[in-house]
Amino acid sequence: MKLNKTFNTFLMFIAVFMVLATAYCANRVALRQNVSIKYQKELSLFGSRLSDSVFATVKKIEDTKRGKRINSEYIFTINNIDSNSIRNWKVFIDIPEGVKVDNANDAEFFYDVNSHTAVLTPVYYNLSIDSMNSISFSVAFSGTSLFVPEKINFVGYQQIYSLYAYVGRALNFFFLVWFIIFIGYLVTGVNQKSYQEKQKNDVKLILQSMNTFISFIDAKDPYTRGHSRRVAMYAAEIAKRMKLSEDEVQNIYYAGLLHDAGKISIPDAVLNKPGKLTDEERKLIQNHTVAGGKMLKQLSSLRGVSETALYHHEKYDGSGYPEGLKGDKIPLYARIVGIADAYDAMSSNRVYRRHLNKDDIIEEIQKGSGSQFDPEIVKFMIDMINDGYVNVVKMETAENDGETSDFSITENDVPGVYMGY
Secondary structure, eight states: HHHHHHHHHHHHHHHHHHHHHHHHHHHHHHTTTTTOEEEEEEEEEOOTTTTTTTEEEEEEEEEEETTTTTEEEEEEEEEESSSSEEEEEEEEOOOOTTTTEEEEEEEEEEEEETEEEEOOOOOOOOEEEEETEEEEEEEEESSOOOOOEEEEEEEEEEOOOOOHHHHHHHHHHHHHOOOOOHHHHHHHHHHHHHHHHHHHHHHHHHHHHHHHHHHHHHHHHHGGTTTTHHHHHHHHHHHHHHOOOHHHHHHHHHHHHHTTGGGGGGGHHHHHHOOOOOOOHHHHHTTTHHHHHHHHTTOOTTHHHHHHHTTTTTTSSOOOOOSSSGGGGSSSHHHHHHHHHHHHHHOOTTBBOOOOOHHHHHHHHHHHBBBBBHHHHHHHHHHHTTTHHHHHHHHHOOOOTTTTTOOOOGGGSSSSSGOOO
């Protein structure tokens, strides 16, 4: 179940990535197909006006004289301070007679003989002049006289930013968020796996101790062999149906396993007496709750276990023992284990009587609602009886009943993490 959940989460991440990637590609196509407007202007090379969004400057690199001809080279820079980029630009430079263009760097050029104009076009890496950026290219001239360019004619296509541009920015943001969450998911998965391995080892150690307790209890009271495990399973199922957390379900299971640990302190003759108990013997029996609470007090890492052993015979109306707690003053774990314990006692054969049938048990539990049992928990116990869950538990634990005592609880029996809660 957990593997499927992890796989489904991973598939969800991949699906979200594919959606974002598809949207990004579609947006890029829309941007390329976005209609641009033609931008055409004569640009002075000796200064710009404040209102100009595109302006140009020129800088002489060198001029040399070779015989009767003068060679000069200039760097032209076109600045775009508009909010939109300009693509597929062209520069037209009027050339006087007697002057020709020798070469150009960072631009393609050809000379129009009819209009005496040098036409420069971009190469692949400077096709676009982005917003708040500039491009530069150099041109070498030669002629019988020094040529000093004063202006150029600039033509380009201004790509107007539209909704697609903002969508692109949003998609970039979502890609970043996806990446951060995905990395966090991977790191969390690794940490969780390590935590679960540690938790599994801890459970093994805990269960080794519990199996020791259970074997002692079963040796003392053979008529209730398997009782602790059944109570634990009933109690854990009640906790699940009450929508308690995974950790609480496991703790209640542990509490159910150890709720009768105090029976070790009861003499065998009293514990297995078939006849009526004397008042003194009854006090010895009842004292198993106090003994169990003291015995399990050191198990502080398992929340609620010692309190459950101490208070699982308290009654909702305050008439129980050992302290006569009433209502919600009785710890929740003890209230849950208490009704599970009562059900198993009524549904099992004891030395002094045979088990009750299903209808009689339901009637007894309903009679005890509000007096012996918490009314909110009663309905879950009755549902478990009616839907057959208790019968499943009895079949699972039947092989451990009787006279053998060589069974033990393993981590596979623990609800929650190991049972796919």
